[in-house]
Amino acid sequence: MTAPTAQESPRLIPVARGNLPALGHAYQLWRHTLPFLDSLRSYGGVVRINIGTLPVYMVTDPELTRRVLTSESRYFETGGRMGDNLALIFGNGVGTINGAGHLRQRRILQPLFNRSYITAHSDVLADAVRGRVSGWRDGAPFEAAAEMDRIMVAAFLKTLFGPTLPAPREEEFYRLLRTLMKGVMRKTVAPSWANRVMVTANREFDRALARLRGIVGSLIREGRENPGTVGGVFQAMLAARDPDTGEGMTDAQIVDEAVTMLGTTGEAPGTALAWALHEISRNPGIQRRVQSEVDAACWGRSPAHADLASLEYTRRVLTETMRHHGPGYLFTRWTTAPVDLGGYLIPAHANVAYSQYIVHHDPAVFPDPQRFDPDRWLPNALAVPRSSYLPFGLGSRQCLGENFSWTAMLLTVAEIAGRWDLHPHRNRPVRPVASTTVRPHHLTLTPRARTACPAA
Template structure:
């Protein structure tokens, strides 16, 4: 890795650097156009965040070296990760590379295999149907907020079980948006500001402490429920018409032979909850927006859904029979993120594509930049789900990095696709028509690429009915 200096070339610097702040004004004002413009300057481009240099990788092949081939030389770190670690602790997304990361990933992996997720599928569908079905026809709704609330509620059911007390669900839902805003603030401000005893900093610290207390209560509830279930006599029937509450995915960690500490359980729960809300909710909001812009896509989605579900509500086993819905969602993930900037730290002097990266430097890669590269995705601003057909997708896989790659690839990818499909299908089933009522949203690069404003109205059919009733999911006749 440490080639002679003659083997490397000077790393081009991005234009527009200002004294003291470097390129911070571009990152604050127009980060997405700024990042995509870097491709013109080289495969690795130096920017400055304040006085500190960072090296942006614009070539997806080099990004794969950072994440996979030479990952040992690029550890999890950088300004964003350091800021998020203040909130996540040492959760799977932020814990440093090494034995702790490998151990925790091994413990959590069974939670996210497809078979295990399937055992929570119908409970998630029921939760989503109850929330989407409660919307008032014709009411202008904040779609981004709705999608975040629904993804959180569905994930809470999957994570902690169907019997999580209502007051805990309500407080999680109320607390998480404010916590996410505070966390975003921590990532964009200088670290010395976030350490000052300012009202905003104190409020964020208090909210995070409250979130950890809520997670403790949810863990204690799950532990008690498991103990009560074990104490129930074999063959003891539940009350007539009642189903036994389903345990959540988190039970896997609580019952693991190699136990995590309570602090580690909190860290992992926070990491999972945050990932479930921000990325999934953002993707769904953009997907619904694109559907309002493309009647042909909506028609194909509804036709596929009707053919698979017939006259009944969605079942979990239907998801694999909805390939067009999956392509629509994958195109939304490609076009809008979810993350737009991710950092690593070079552990030593490294040659990357003929450029010398000094030890300790931040190395930046951007799923958004790679997924808008016209060399891999012709007409990248066009929303085209058919670019994900098997015939066309093989040429673009190397540039689709929304879930990362290598040993730090997102552990929840399988869950994310399931949750995305469940929520999209449910909205389409319960609401025959929805329309954008705000101006077209503008992409806003925060942690994810979120819409700055997006409201829609959802309407019933002309005769006032919906195409699918709100009956229970199990037992649908074929």
């Protein structure tokens, strides 16, 4: 079946300015990521950029982005430049597989990520967060992006494998994932010829991938041979069955899914948390409001899942963080046939990209989009179309880890707010740097133990 083609003459798809010989737009995409993405909106709903000599059709219009992810998603399969590189890590996990295989894996995994399941495992998650945050030293600066990554990796590892996973293994998982996710973005935005000459970086990537998949494979064998030695979601994955056929997952499928979960639930929430702490630390009014709300809900004890519903302002801070500093800035798809997308005719087997950053900074939807304002998310304050806010995607491929991420981020901010005042360390400018996510560079914070909070 082919996609519908335009009945009238298709719109011309312009090529963005700044196309360099051999590099295309790769330099701008890598070195000036956010200003470059912002500039693409001025070309219209679809604009062509080049990575080396490879054409990529960037969708900039929120409504057209929604169609790519929902009503016309059958013509836009997961893949393309970034999707293919992620598949190097995730294999045939639910995040990279298409067609019937994707539907089957999603049916099996969905129950493990619903609200009730996450609630049942939230104590383990909260303990992991508390263990890290309580270990900070008064007045000792920390690098926020790395620390939040470690917190999210630790929280998800203990949720995934159970609370007995040794700390050295947690640190190894963290280092391996950082190497792999940085490598994915390098492979995505660099021209093909440049990737071929990055011999040392490619070897590090391959070694990290083999080690990560080897560790998860050994945990699977241990879990099958000695049930109870691993717990959490991982044990449930070993026992999970397709509701239609009753079949479970093979060991290879479980490796793919576990690695997919590790790769998608660590760095993105960690990056979002780092940006949230940046805004909290440099805006005393926001910090006081978050702390007051946490104090009223928890009264000096560590937050629990039952407290999260009371943290309305804290949730708005995180909602605005994921709009203003959304971790995901570039995602790709692969067209299965020629597609008429809003009058733009995109050829078959083409790389199509969309950007949460472009959508989230559309001034037609978000007035003064460069301003950080949690109160723009007050009830009835702003009518935002569903297609204009997509931190976890849309449609049949919407992130399975959304409930986990929200729970983990709220618990982390609440744990920090209840214990610490945060202050920027020196006046070093913080700038966004593109990796797999847009991370804050030079974001160092100093925690000070709170003296004016309810007694435990």
